[in-house]
Amino acid sequence: MRQATLTTFRDLGVTPEIADALETEGIVTPFPIQEMALPLALSGQDLIGQARTGTGKTYAFGIAMLQSIGKPRKNRKKPRGLVIVPTRELATQVSEDLVTAAGKLGSRVLTVYGGRAYEPQIEALKAGVDVIVGTPGRLLDLVKQKHLDLSQITSLVLDEADRMLDLGFLPDIERIFKLIPAERQTMLFSATMPGEIVALSRKYLNRPTHVRAEHESGEGEATPQVRQIVWRTHRMDKIEILARLLQADGRGLTMVFCETKRACDMVAEQLDTRGFAVAAVHGDLGQGQREQALRAFRNGKIDVLVATDVAARGIDIDDVTHVVNYDCPTEDKTYVHRIGRTGRAGRTGIAVTFVEWEELTRWKMINQMLGLDFAEPEETYSTSPHVYSELSIPEGTKGVLPHAARSRAGLSAERIEDLGETGRTRTRGGRRRDEREERPARTPRQRRRTRGGKELAETAPVERPEVELVDAKTEETPAIFTADEIQAAGEPRRTRTRRGAASSAIEQALADAPEAPVKRTRSRKAAAEEPAEAPAATARTTSEEEVAQAPAKRTRTRRAAAPAEAETQVEATTDAVETATTTVTEREHQAAAPAQPARAQSAPVQPAPVPEPSFLSTPPPPARREPERIIPPSPFTVIFQSPDLATDDDDIAPSAATERKQQRRQSRGGGGGGNRRRAG
Template sequence: MSPFPIQEMTLPVALSGTDVIGQAKTGTGKTLGFGLPLLERVVVPADVEAGRARPDQLTDSPQALVVVPTRELCTQVTNDLLTAGKVRNVRVLAIYGGRAYEPQVEALKKGVDVIVGTPGRLLDLAGQKKLDLSRVKALVLDEADEMLDLGFLPDVEKIMNLLPAKRQTMLFSATMPGAVIGLARRYMSQPTHIRAVSEDGEGATVANIAQHVFRAHNMDKPELVSRILQAEGRGLAMIFCRTKRTAADIAEQLERRGFASGAVHGDLGQGAREQALRAFRNGKVDVLVCTDVAARGIDVEGVTHVINYQTPEDEKTFLHRVGRTGRAGNKGTAVTLVDWDDIPRWQLINKALELDFHEPEETYSTSPHLYEQLNIPAGTKGILPRAERTRAGLKAEELEDLGETGGRGGRGGRGAAAAAVVTEERPARTRTPRQRRRTRGGSELGAEAGVESPAVAEAPAAEVPAADEPRRPRRRRTRVTASAVAAVAEAAVAEAPVAVSAPVAEIVVEAPAVVEEAPAKPKRTRTRKTAAAAVVEAPAAEAAAEAPVAEEAPAKPKRTRTRKAAAAPVEGAEVVEVAKAAEAPVAEAPAAEAAPKKPRRVPTRKAVATPIPDVVTGVVTEAPAPRRTRSRKSAAAAAPEPDFQMAPPSEPVRTTRRFR
């Protein structure tokens, strides 16, 4: 087996300890191009036994560091390095987010030789003093252009500041923009730029990948993809989408059509993402719908078709998507579906990559040229026949509980892990039910509560209602029936065989609905007609108050006079006669029974004083007349005539304005 061009050109330079910038097409073996020099620089116990190193060179701190942009690429590189360093027993650890901290911290304490990680988790552990990078001899930035595009440049610079100044630095990527070259000049010492060219020429993509570009309508794309997936000789297939929502929707539609599909996107937890990738590698799922997080570094053997369901953002993303097939010399097929709105974007990509698809051909799921170019059998429909549904599916792959710290829901997130835990059934409650108290309209008088009421003890046993007697509905009294209820209550008190001193509230046997006391009478509001009669009856009421009464009558509510009642005139002679009839008893009346103080009234200018007698003292006082409101007509008639003669109004002067 001969090495790839990038490996053949990079290995001699990298093994000598020189900084390297490697650039090659996707799927041409860049991982081993930097992996083998890293493994050679690491000192392990096998080297001490063979005599190639001294015992004092052994350490448990990391000696090499590989920084990658995505979690999927982190696991991919880790597996490749473990395979290559298995003979020397090199300890390789993957550190990335979405997993629990504790297992990674425990592995660091035991000792690690090579670390492969994402920038975020590396900085977290380094900030907690759990990760020591002071012994690192070699640094590799894989997919350096992607880290710059995702905004990882500040994190990468922080990581580089934690490393020793004397080290070997290597940058590898399929595309090398100017920002990566600027980063190399700041942090690398006289790097060697290696750009490997394959035997098939200067094309941007590998020559053994067949390119197909179709102009398709968005509503017809699911049907079109379903028929492409039934092409002859199709193995594993990857479908790329721009958004997470589209990826989840297409995966669900394909599953309903009978295909064994899985999804990988950012809204899934890390456990669900790794479950889909394991099922895809193991063959349980043959269609993987994903976003651009799986477009870099994923190396799965047997991928024959790559479908761009949505047009990529730029030419670099297009290269990495298409590079998932046709790897390591194998052949593959790439199909790109361009919507009408994405034609300008696609034309820019086509021009940058120097392709021959400037005007994609309009294609539908029933177009004859689609069947001819992709070798789709005639009569194929958008639903997979049941005889061909032989895959186990995503559910056949076990979902691993990773102790995720940042799952955002979906299958495999924290919600799914919590639902998988079987909860124990709660024991039955043994507490006695709550005892209800007797209500006023109840039929039983304390039997439920277990307490005998005093009314039952005093009343005869013959008058107690039976337990099976139906409960009477509660009665509500209105104002009209209040006086009648009071009369019935007095009759019940007179006929009951109990002492007269017993309160009415205890007589609940004969008339349970009349037990309540009559409510207080509502406050009365005088009208204008009754106010005049109330003034004459006031002295008689004061004289009657002096008579001895057994029980004090409740105080009457305060009455409010209206305007007409205050204005009613009272003859002075009649007031004097009433005062003489009362004489001394009226003067000796207690202050508590005096008439309430009248509210102050503000007289108007033309108000005529009306004499009103004082009931207690008999002195006639002049009260001001109520305020009258004039209308416009009455005010004009009451106004005095002026002594002078007003001049007639002059005619208005007309003015003209010139408009310019």
């Protein structure tokens, strides 16, 4: 409760402008820390202030700083007051309190911290400021960029001084102390002030006065308005207990503290799936997301805030009724700051701490340092009866919030502010189910069959034309070829026949020999009787109708066909030749066809007597079946598949031992017979 010996701020020496601004906000009676610290601070002395959380320490040093600086001047652009805080959220809160107190003075207060764009802060510094509230990192960055000058600072305040002077911030604080004048007023304020921090602070203060409000001991005590409950729980059951606790009667805003960032995301995601309006705040989130969560929490759009110790320092939010230590704190100061988020400014609250079996030793040390009565926490599960009775939870409550009770708008209802954040892009770990992006469906894979690096359609084997039956009496005309085709025909072509060399020799011999017309006859006698009907220069081809009517017969032979020139001069002379068919490959057709017009143009064909049948007129041997050829992927290798010549009547081949036995028997039988014959 407030214990004030003086009635108003005016009695403490506060100027009417500041006192009127505070009365407008409903702040009339000062707290004990304000009564004790304000007279000393207004006189210009260095202070070490210590009081419980939520007792108005910000106004204790803020009013004195604003009053010592006075009203702003146009020719004064460099700051005169500097407040250093450990977290960004606390910097925003302290700035709001200073703006409230300086409402009628018109003092220019600037907040600088990381995560925001530099440009607005630099423009405000160029326009002129009176008081700067910021974190050490951004302050040093602005000094390094020569946008901030601390050479005219007259009042310096370290809020949460025990945190600012620990090993994490101490190097930066020492650099800042070197940048400000030696003659200044320095004030340190915190809820917990260990003895080693007080001894270290004397290095930077000038004959300071240590002010402790309502504390006879040197350590911070827990707020008496907070009802503390400590349970020994199991790790896998804590989320169930928390879900039932959040459905207690009369519960307002609730803060849940976790040890790690990953634990924050995990708890927030599980509570979201259970129907609670929840948000997470930790260091891995962008500044815009952190401020969005705090605004939604203050405005009541969410009622559960899961945070690390980044929100345990100085965050002042009204109507916080419950604080849950989901993970046991590491030290007594952390416990005091955590539970200090509730029961502020004379209100009451409930603080529940979960202690796991392996954390009992740590908790016993905290309990001893703070003088609590929870050395042996009660073993508790989500089904324990005392959970419902101590927290006023209705009987039959489960770990899922009923749909009828889900009345909060949620975090998505709070607009996220574009702060021009610097650094890498950060994402919220526990995104809600409606915010998760669905992966686009995968397009079906298009498979292409290739051979030799090319598509199968391009490298598919060309079907060879069927064997054409040529009518001997058909008269054909020579084809007409272009000059390019004639030149291409003269170039040597590679053939894949075994008798390619013999074909080229025959082709050369026929080219040198005189050409003579050849008559198509069925026999030698018919050839002598019938006159020559037409030259046979191109007797190889027939009309399309005749080819379509002729029966098709497809054969394969290893023997290479003769060139087209020899085919035009070779005719069947016997009945066997009449029924024989000549097969050629498509490549040999293309190689031999262009050679015909060249000779046709060189010399006209003259009739000549029918020559005697040469060796070329012998009937071809019967076609032999060629093994099926397997076309491999590589064009440089040819693989033949041998045909299966075995039949069902074949006997099984004897083994080597059986053959030796048979040879021995034959040799013995043959030798014995010879001796008997000699004897006879």
